[in-house]
Amino acid sequence: MDAENLVVIGSGPAGVSAVRAYREAGGAGEVRLLSADADPPYERPPLSKEFLRGEAGLSPIDEDFAKIHDVTVTLDDPVTELGEDRVRTASGAVHGFTTCLLATGAEPVRPGIPGADHRDVRTLRSAADSRALRAAASGVRSAIVVGAGFIGCEAAVSLSRLGLQVTVVCPDDVPQEKRLGRDAGRFLLRWLKAEGVSVLRGTKLLAVEGGHRIRTDLVPVLDAGVVVLATGVRPRTELAEAAGIALEQGRIRTDEHLRTSRPGVLAAGDVALAYNPAAGRALAVEHWGEGLAMGEVAGRTAAGQDAAWAEVPGFWSVIGDRVLKYAAWGDGFDRAHPRPRDDGGFTVWYERDGRTVGVLTHEADEDYERGQDLVRRGAPVPAS
Template sequence: MSGLVVIGSGAAGVSAAETFRARHPNIPVRILTTDPALPYAKPPLSKDFLCDRDTRLDLHSAAWFDRNRVELIRGVTVRGIDVERQEVVTAGGRRYAYWHLVVASGSAAVRPPVAGIESALTLRSFADAVALKMAARYADCAVVIGAGLIGCEAASCLAGRGVATMIVAAEHVPLQRRFGAQAGERVAKILSDTGVRFAGDTTVAAIEDGRVVLGTGETVEADLVVSAAGVRPDIRLAEAAGIATRDGRIVVDEHMHTSARNVYAAGDVALAHNVTAGRPIPAEHWRDAAHQGRVAGLTAAGFSAVWDIVPSYASVIDSSVLRYRGWGAGYERSRFVEHHNGFTVWYESGDDVVGVLTLNADDDYRRAEQMLRSA
């Protein structure tokens, strides 16, 4: 029975499936996912779940999938896409025919080439978060490799649980490559206030039993090591099927069409044309993935839809909420504006604002929406 097949059960995949189902109540809809859990939201894993804050993770209950006749096939690995026969092939040899296919396979954690890295935990899935939370119960000290958003959030949660935590990164301050030195200095202060130590301008050379060896030769005690060194979009299926890719992502237009007939891509794997920006923009966060999934679902259902929102996301470090809105690409210069209890960083290229980062500056955050749309 052909219909809509979705690969991946994250925000993009579930959004595509539920959007298509709402327009076509009788056409088969299937989601194939390697994850054994019911579809869940990932941002709260490092922001709330690890910190023991109340949060609702499930995107839908099992009853919702039954009631809406969305077939959720969990714990299955897709081995390939046959674009000529319009079929998806699983590792077990099962074939699922499709009229329309949405590839929303997300990203995989990148493990740095470090001796002993296999002992480090990652934080990409619910299973990862449960394992990390359990390990933290029996740990006195931890090292987090990487000072990106996930690394900073996880480190603050670990420190809040009473684990002496250090972040190790090649940057001089956390988040420097993405947000600049001044914003990074403020994040370093926030982390320090939560009890997180930061070791910058260095790397992890090796992970040994109960300790981490830094690139400087210094050794740090660590009952627990977390690898938060970034992610890589999982585009292997698309590449093997001959679907066009660029810069490590699947090329799609503003409707989420790939180069293959009736195949769409959304979320981390997609390099999509944003009509507001007027150029391809990588999607890296939950809200973007959900919106792209909706566009893919509408397009597959025969309705007109385009990706036109300005990307935005929030990061929670202890009780501080950093908000970013913008195109996520490089910038020529930044303007750091100090406020009484926060800050705003305006990122500019030419005469245009291309992004804004705020802490307790909601007026600037809201104002940036119109500025980015009119740039």
């Protein structure tokens, strides 16, 4: 194929933002976006929040996306093979490319225990998953959410607000203890309880029976109308792996321009382990904003610009009405410094080797904003 053209695999924020940036940077080749998802590109964060509660419909990432950016979008047809200069989809279509972007995101992991793969056991990634969970929740009185990460906490509160009696199975003593530390976990625990959610702390799931009953190491048997697994995700690297593209830590390794080990193939978003020059190392990030940011860099790279991903990753989570903002390199800390405020807000500063590596805030936007700068500069944790 002689003429420049771009094939983007995946219709999440990384794929959509790459197309937009490619055009904005003057990319004039034919653009094709191929997705396994049946719904046109939509915002994923509401799927555990207002969309799950039935308070809002699907929000498109970009209205009139295909028309504005002159892109051919094919939905519901996963790419099954990545060749040297062409891709093949499940329906048998073959598309040549001069540049290809892998923006395939991640998929929920079901723990390797008996019964976790039962068809009534729900996971939450796509709009279809969220619709199915809402439908399952509409006819029952109780739910079990396994996992207390952001998606588990958000979904638990949404289900509770739908009128279900919700129990969260939390593997740590408090939610997200390993990722955010004990103090942040206590805030999350308080919020879940305030929303009427019960939390089984330090509890390990052993089995799911018949899709609606769980066994744990602490509570022998617990029944519920619906069981949701919010037990983490696995990056969708299978196309890259089969094509011999370099992986690291289970993700596609890229440089700061989002280029993989294969010339002409880029990767962005949850599936990538991208080098971040501001951090001085490669980072694995699973945030909406980073999908957009990395996609933008990939799109500009595809258009021939010299763009680099050098942002401090940031994440917002909305648990009921409470907003948490987190900016961090996200790959560990030695000490957490909690700073509760009299007005109910709080900040937790994260430190490693004497440098600020992250900040978590609730109703403390000024700390979130200065935190991003302190993390970028590797400055010490502020005294107040």
